Amino acid sequence: SEVLLDVDDLSVTLFTEDGELPAIRSLSFVMRTGETLAVVGESGCGKSMTALSIMGLLPQPPAKIVGGSIRLEGTDLAQLSRDEMRAYRGSKIGMIFQEPMTSLNPVMRAGRQIREGILVHNPQMDKKEADERALEMIRLVGIPAPEKVFRSYPHELSGGMRQRVMIAMALACQPSLLICDEPTTALDVTIQAQILQLIDRMRAELGTAVMLITHDMGVVSEMADWVAVMYAGHLVEYTTASELFTNPKHPYSIGLINSIPSMDDVVDKLFAIPGNVPMLDELPHGCPFHPRCPYARDVCRQECPSVAALDGDENHTVACWMFDQTKWGE
Numbered sequence: 001s002e003v004l005l006d007v008d009d010l011s012v013t014l015f016t017e018d019g020e021l022p023a024i025r026s027l028s029f030v031m032r033t034g035e036t037l038a039v040v041g042e043s044g045c046g047k048s049m050t051a052l053s054i055m056g057l058l059p060q061p062p063a064k065i066v067g068g069s070i071r072l073e074g075t076d077l078a079q080l081s082r083d084e085m086r087a088y089r090g091s092k093i094g095m096i097f098q099e100p101m102t103s104l105n106p107v108m109r110a111g112r113q114i115r116e117g118i119l120v121h122n123p124q125m126d127k128k129e130a131d132e133r134a135l136e137m138i139r140l141v142g143i144p145a146p147e148k149v150f151r152s153y154p155h156e157l158s159g160g161m162r163q164r165v166m167i168a169m170a171l172a173c174q175p176s177l178l179i180c181d182e183p184t185t186a187l188d189v190t191i192q193a194q195i196l197q198l199i200d201r202m203r204a205e206l207g208t209a210v211m212l213i214t215h216d217m218g219v220v221s222e223m224a225d226w227v228a229v230m231y232a233g234h235l236v237e238y239t240t241a242s243e244l245f246t247n248p249k250h251p252y253s254i255g256l257i258n259s260i261p262s263m264d265d266v267v268d269k270l271f272a273i274p275g276n277v278p279m280l281d282e283l284p285h286g287c288p289f290h291p292r293c294p295y296a297r298d299v300c301r302q303e304c305p306s307v308a309a310l311d312g313d314e315n316h317t318v319a320c321w322m323f324d325q326t327k328w329g330e
């Protein structure tokens with residue numbers, strides 16, 4: 001399907017008291033209409049920062065886009081003013097977060113919150129019509145007793161119901177892109193599965209592209225069409241989910257996949273990839289993964305590999321010297 005979002009050479013810098021830190025470096029990937037891209041990596045890898053950049057919600061200061069573009073249906077979001085970006089959010093881009101309580105207004109009934117969101121982006125609509133649309137969204141996300149939930153305050157709802165209300169709100173204006181940042185981390189396992197199924201059903205029914213930010217490779221294998229693996233602010237591998245799970249190339253991706261627990265063989269995550277993501281102010285020279293990489297050589301400690309297509313396949317890119325004969329040839 002066609003390209004909806006084209007992130008090209010995006011760099012984000014944090015301006016701190018102690019100097020400039022590279023939060024995201026030369027990040028490039030595309031998302032296609034109606035497909036799910038999972039952005040994965042350990043905490044601190046830059047995945048939430050990537051989402052905030054796309055949504056125009058980077059904390060300014062200290063974070064700032066210092067290079068590259070974020071084209072949504074041709075419009076470069078990185079060039080929009082805050083007001084223009086506000087109009088885009090909600091109408092073109094829906095968002096759901098880990099903890100819906102932080103994004104829901106605690107003193108406004110659920111139905112009214114959805115209605116207000118609809119009215120912001122459809123000022124010509126009358127309140128009754130917006131109420132009907134809000135109720136329709138509550139039904140669409142599979143909430144039992146929709147009229148009751150419509151009249152409820154957020155604290156009267158369970159965590160799973162609140163997340164459904166968030167999804168209803170995010171999708172009410174039919175955005176072309178839905179960004180989900182760890183949407184199920186705060187929920188228990190059965191509810192997690194239901195919310196993920198709901199997101200996937202909405203994608204299929206509404207044709208929304210879904211960016212799913214997660215550290216859970218089990219969720220990735222269930223949901224994703226494409227996967228972007230990030231490490232220390234760098235994209236290290238980008239390909240289809242089926243390719244990543246059968247033919248991972250970057251040593252970090254291999255470690256992540258090995259960390260998925262299976263029924264009879266629970267692999268300890270720390271065993272799979274020893275060490276931690278480096279702090280941004282302690283990024284090593286060369287490949288940021290080299291202190292943890294079992295294959296690291298001299299070139300890895302000296303130069304940072306750029307992202308390159310694997311065997312000329314633009315649908316599988318990897319940033320690792322191992323796949324560059326000029327650097328790795330015996």
Ligand code: SF4
Binds near residue numbers: 251293295296300320
């Ligand atoms: Fe390991 Fe070197 Fe590849 Fe980095 S570039 S992942 S250190 S082999």
Ligand code: MG
Binds near residue numbers: 043044047048
């Ligand atoms: Mg995060």
